[in-house]
Amino acid sequence: MESREDVLQFVLDYMAERTSRTVVKAWFSETEMVGLTESGAVIRTPAPFKRDILRERYAEPVREALRELFGVPMDVDFIAGDDPAPDPGQPEKSGCGGVPYYRQQYTFDRFVVGKSNDMAYGAARNVADNPGGDYNPLFLYGGSGLGKTHLLFAIANQLRVQRPELRVLDFTGEIFTNELATAIRQGTTPAFREKYRTADVILCDDIQFIEGKDFSQEEFFHTFNALHQVSGQIVVTSDRPPKHLPLLEERLRTRFDAGLLVDVQSPDFETRMAIVKSTAARTGLRLGDDVIVYIAQSVTNNVRQLEGFVKKMTAYRDMMGNVSLEGAQKALNEIVEKHPGLRPTPDYVLGKVCEYYRADKSDVLGKGRQARLVQVRQVGMYIVRKMTDISLQGVGDFFNRDHSTVLYGVEKMERDRDSNPALDTEITEIMENIRSV
Ligand code: ADP
Ligand code: MG
Secondary structure, eight states, X not given: OOSHHXXXXXXXXXXXXXXXXXXHHHHHTTOEEEEEOSSEEEEEESOHHHHXXXXXXXXXXXXXXXXXXXXXXXXXXXXXXXXXXXXXTSOOSOOGGGOOHHHHTOOSTTOOOOTTTHHHHHXXXXXXXXXXXXXXXXXXXXXXXXXXXXXXXXXXXXXXXXXXXXXXXXXXXXXXXXXXXXXXXXXXXXXXXXXXXXXXXXXXXXXXXXXXOHHHHHHHHHHHHHHHHTTOEEEEEESSOGGGOTTSOHHHHHHHHTSEEEEOOOOOHHXXXXXXXXXXXXXXXXXXXXXXXXXXXXXXXXXXXXXXXHHHHHXXXXXXXXXXXXXXXXXXXXXXXXXXXXXXXXXXXXXXXXXXXXXXXXXXXXXXXXXXXXXXXXXXXXXXXXXXXXXXXXXXXXXXXXXXHHHHHHHHHHHHHHHOHHHHHHHHHHHHXXXXX
């Protein structure tokens, strides 16, 4: 959660899950979060009559959502278009030492370590224990939602507690760029430079943002040098390694390459299981092993989605009392329906395949070898492989087959599509059904 916009979105999703999306949408369309401080949030709506209704009916649900998000009681006020906005002098929502609460939650303790991220975790810990030491600069890269920002904040949080004498600056490539632009416009670049170049530790998240932006890169280069000369620690994250940032200035690339480059990869099945368990435990959700396995098998894209899903299960539990395997499947399929951008789960794909061929899921997952059943099964495996990033092994686990059977089926479908136009049409139609939800 980075911005007020994210916070508002969380609040709306949270309420929509518990009441009705349509109703929430009706009252909260055109709202904006115009204030967010330690003690509460201020939400603006254009029309005074809406403000009055919101105050009456929604103050409590919003407070509840904010509490869920920040973990502490928070208040909310609604204002209408012309009402005075909150005092901008108020501090932004924060906890100890001016660090927003949500960031304080990103600690090393909470980071689940597995094969996919143990290098990154180890390097980050080393930096936090020994800033300006061996791993300088540290360049963490990897896809979205894999824990880069988490590790960056974990370094910041540990340093602020254990080394309060150090000036630790964390910022994003975007903030750096915007602040610089403002400084240039207002003629305050000396202050800008002073701020960044005299820090002991700089933690720059999403550095890819400065790629191709000459002023920013130039300024970052000098900041880098100023710190490096006095053994100040530099950590940056990026969605790609330096060599895949074609517009990154060569001299910056050289600097980064001279440090430690570590990638954060997608979590493997074991790590996903551990993340599901830890998120569930944190949110007070008890899940059976079958449900944990199901979630870890189905949500493979990134940790953000995995966590998001477990949190949504909490809402489900609140309604239904407990979370059964069917409940989890149903909830996950609903999420896929609501978010067409998401990759479908294997269960969802199979549902659509079975619907299309009027086959029975349990037969497809069972042992039957009739030609028609085998074909439905192979179409299912093929589409799961096409539309998700689940490994052959993962697809095999889902279909109760080994990975070579999956590989065989997928390759067969690939070939048959070329020679059999009817099959090709069927597969295309099913994939469209899945996409068009
Ligand atoms: P990125 O910056 O790589 O896009 P984030 O650090 O924002 O990803 O991670 C997305 C979400 O997933 C955050 O809520 C974060 O706490 C969580 N997360 C990511 N990796 C892990 C992990 N290994 N253990 C626990 N939580 C994780
Ligand atoms: Mg990030």
